[in-house]
Amino acid sequence: xxxxxxxxxxxxxxxxxxxxxxxxxxxxxxIKDASGALIPAHYxxxxxxxxxxxxxxxxxxxxAVSKDPFTKFSFQGGKSGDALTVSWxxxxxxxxxxxxxIS
Amino acid sequence: xxxxxxxxxxxxxxxxxxxxxxxxxSADAALKAADxxxxxxxxxxxxxxxxxxLLKDAHKAEAAGDFATAQSKAMKADAMAKLSITEAxxxxxxxxxxxxx
Amino acid sequence: xxxxxxAALGLALAxxxxxxxxxxxxxxxxxxxxxxxxKFPQVAPNDFVNGPYAMDASMRAQxxxxxxxxxxxxxxxNGKALFNAAFPDGHHYAxxxxxxxxxxxxxxxxxxxxxxxxxxxxLAINHCRAEHGQPPLDMSAGxxxxxxAYMTSTSDGKIINVKIPNDxxxxxxxxxxxxxxxxxxxxxxxxxxxxHVQGAGDHLRSDVLAPALGMTASFPxxxxxxxxxxxxVRRFIECNSQVRAVPSKPDSDAYSNLAYFxxxxxxxxxxxxxxxxx
Amino acid sequence: MSNTxxxxxxxxxxxxxxxxxxxxxxxATLAAFFAPGFKAAHADGAxxxxxxxxxxxxxxxxxxQDAAVKAMFNMTATASDQITLDAPDIAENGAVVxxxxxxxxxxxxxxxxxxxxxPNTIAAAYQLPAGTKSAVSSxxxxxxxxxxxxxxxxxxKLYSVSxxxxxxxxxxxx
Numbered sequence: 001x002x003x004x005x006x007x008x009x010x011x012x013x014x015x016x017x018x019x020x021x022x023x024x025x026x027x028x029x030x031i032k033d034a035s036g037a038l039i040p041a042h043y044x045x046x047x048x049x050x051x052x053x054x055x056x057x058x059x060x061x062x063x064a065v066s067k068d069p070f071t072k073f074s075f076q077g078g079k080s081g082d083a084l085t086v087s088w089x090x091x092x093x094x095x096x097x098x099x100x101x102i103s
Numbered sequence: 104x105x106x107x108x109x110x111x112x113x114x115x116x117x118x119x120x121x122x123x124x125x126x127x128x129s130a131d132a133a134l135k136a137a138d139x140x141x142x143x144x145x146x147x148x149x150x151x152x153x154x155x156x157l158l159k160d161a162h163k164a165e166a167a168g169d170f171a172t173a174q175s176k177a178m179k180a181d182a183m184a185k186l187s188i189t190e191a192x193x194x195x196x197x198x199x200x201x202x203x204x
Numbered sequence: 205x206x207x208x209x210x211a212a213l214g215l216a217l218a219x220x221x222x223x224x225x226x227x228x229x230x231x232x233x234x235x236x237x238x239x240x241x242x243k244f245p246q247v248a249p250n251d252f253v254n255g256p257y258a259m260d261a262s263m264r265a266q267x268x269x270x271x272x273x274x275x276x277x278x279x280x281x282n283g284k285a286l287f288n289a290a291f292p293d294g295h296h297y298a299x300x301x302x303x304x305x306x307x308x309x310x311x312x313x314x315x316x317x318x319x320x321x322x323x324x325x326x327l328a329i330n331h332c333r334a335e336h337g338q339p340p341l342d343m344s345a346g347x348x349x350x351x352x353a354y355m356t357s358t359s360d361g362k363i364i365n366v367k368i369p370n371d372x373x374x375x376x377x378x379x380x381x382x383x384x385x386x387x388x389x390x391x392x393x394x395x396x397x398x399x400h401v402q403g404a405g406d407h408l409r410s411d412v413l414a415p416a417l418g419m420t421a422s423f424p425x426x427x428x429x430x431x432x433x434x435x436x437v438r439r440f441i442e443c444n445s446q447v448r449a450v451p452s453k454p455d456s457d458a459y460s461n462l463a464y465f466x467x468x469x470x471x472x473x474x475x476x477x478x479x480x481x482x
Numbered sequence: 483m484s485n486t487x488x489x490x491x492x493x494x495x496x497x498x499x500x501x502x503x504x505x506x507x508x509x510a511t512l513a514a515f516f517a518p519g520f521k522a523a524h525a526d527g528a529x530x531x532x533x534x535x536x537x538x539x540x541x542x543x544x545x546x547q548d549a550a551v552k553a554m555f556n557m558t559a560t561a562s563d564q565i566t567l568d569a570p571d572i573a574e575n576g577a578v579v580x581x582x583x584x585x586x587x588x589x590x591x592x593x594x595x596x597x598x599x600x601p602n603t604i605a606a607a608y609q610l611p612a613g614t615k616s617a618v619s620s621x622x623x624x625x626x627x628x629x630x631x632x633x634x635x636x637x638x639k640l641y642s643v644s645x646x647x648x649x650x651x652x653x654x655x656x
Contacts, residue, residue: 045537046533
């Protein structure tokens with residue numbers, strides 16, 4: 001699942017705004033495929049955003065979060081060039097993480 | 104055009120008609136006619152998905168030995184294919200009426 | 205010799221019997237655009253490329269939210285990687301296109317004077333693949349939509365400029381597209397125009413029917429009902445199915461001609477793709 | 483509610499306020515000690531990894547608002563006008579409904595989004611460490627027209643606000 005995370009983090013000097021999009025089907029387990037068989041539930045359970053090693057947001061998701069989930073939040077501090085890490089793990093144990101720098 | 108819509112509506116009701124006295128021979132004949140008409144509709148680029156679905160059902164019923172259903176669905180498919188061809192023929196000139204001028 | 209023949213045919217076109225009665229793209233374009241401008245006086249002309257979002261404030265607000273980080277971004281990124289990857293023979297997609305494929309989608313579809321056929325961007329991409337020994341891509345979604353998303357992103361904002369050369373075959377292709385657009389089909393007896401001209405702006409359940417003007421400017425689109433990015437061909441196939449007509453083949457002349465007609469009707473509008481739709 | 487009254491369900495689901503900050507700290511420590519590869523890759527410090535063990539699965543399995551709130555927070559919510567729940571009146575598509583929750587309440591530690599008409603009530607829950615602004619935007623699925631509820635845990639108390647979102651089937655809007 002490499003390359004599943006897109007993230008933009010920008011600092012205005014005092015606070016950092018983070019927007020992220022994660023490529024994931026987020027199958028609810030209630031939808032049938034073309035042949036009528038239920039598509040098994042497959043969704044991200046935990047997402048963590050960390051600024052320079054400190055967690056700034058932990059998200060717990062159920063299957064009701066939309067496909068290719070979007071998240072936006074902001075935190076105090078963070079300056080241009082700081083590291084921002086996003087990592088997720090889904091209900092099947094798949095995981096991915098991405099480290100980027102704040103712009 | 105309105106005539107076409109009315110006919111389509113009537114057709115939906117016709118679909119429930121049962122052919123209790125259908126035999127393999129009569130069902131086969133109905134299927135053959137419907138297949139041929141559907142091929143014509145295909146050729147005219149005028150096929151309806153509903154015709155295709157009905158034909159598929161008809162063939163399935165035929166294979167299962169349910170000749171009454173096979174015949175009824177084949178006849179409906181045949182009528183729909185006919186309508187779709189009529190639609191295409193009508194539209195060959197009628198389309199110009201809705202062009203923005 | 206051929207030139208002479210074309211000149212002769214061109215002359216024939218000038219004869220009112222055929223040309224003036226119907227096929228007059230420039231006049232069609234004017235009538236088409238002014239119809240929508242009159243029907244939706246509140247919509248700024250360039251806003252038509254935003255389809256239903258130009259018609260409904262609440263939808264627009266939700267769209268603005270979504271566009272902060274558009275769901276087609278993955279397609280663009282993937283498409284860029286695909287576009288820049290070399291074929292086994294060392295060539296690239298860029299070698300097949302004017303300006304290396306950057307900022308050119310506003311000029312598609314194009315009329316190919318060699319074959320007399322319309323080449324949509326999807327067909328051009330597959331032609332390029334064939335030239336370099338690669339099998340064609342599915343024209344409706346997946347890698348094709350991704351490559352197109354990337355190419356279109358480099359053309360965002362450029363003014364659509366689809367040309368109909370003075371060639372009877374080009375005019376015939378255009379006319380065939382026009383006929384397809386206005387012809388009713390399927391068990392529901394709907395034409396493209398039923399929904400997107402006469403019905404444009406109306407609600408179908410909660411959805412607002414997009415006006416035909418500007419429609420192709422935002423393709424490829426990420427439709428949340430699809431959950432992925434798809435091409436114009438994918439939408440054609442979907443529309444046909446919705447009126448219960450068996451769709452044409454993705455690479456058919458019918459669809460290329462339809463795309464040609466529709467894109468020509470958008471001349472003068474900016475490219476606004478890739479786009480996002482409900 | 484006293485500790486002895488805490489149900490097994492609540493313990494499995496865990497109380498967000500108690501675990502606040504702990505998850506990240508534990509994960510960071512683990513990453514630092516057991517995954518030197520990550521550390522090497524990120525000179526600024528340990529890479530924090532999402533921790534599946536922290537997932538409140540019992541809370542997410544609940545089918546009613548009361549049970550879900552109890553499993554997730556082990557407390558009851560009171561309505562508050564201090565929370566802004568930004569969701570459309572009519573969702574253009576039930577599969578993608580933008581929802582934003584923000585509040586001026588001080589000491590916010592968690593925000594949760596509930597969709598009462600969905601098969602499982604909780605859609606998403608967020609832990610907010612100190613320093614993170616009390617505003618989160620997400621996109622959720624709604625199975626049908628329903629009340630969407632935003633919960634905010636602040637200063638050890640739980641507050642809620644709800645909004646009805648209409649959902650109609652999508653069709654031919656492209």
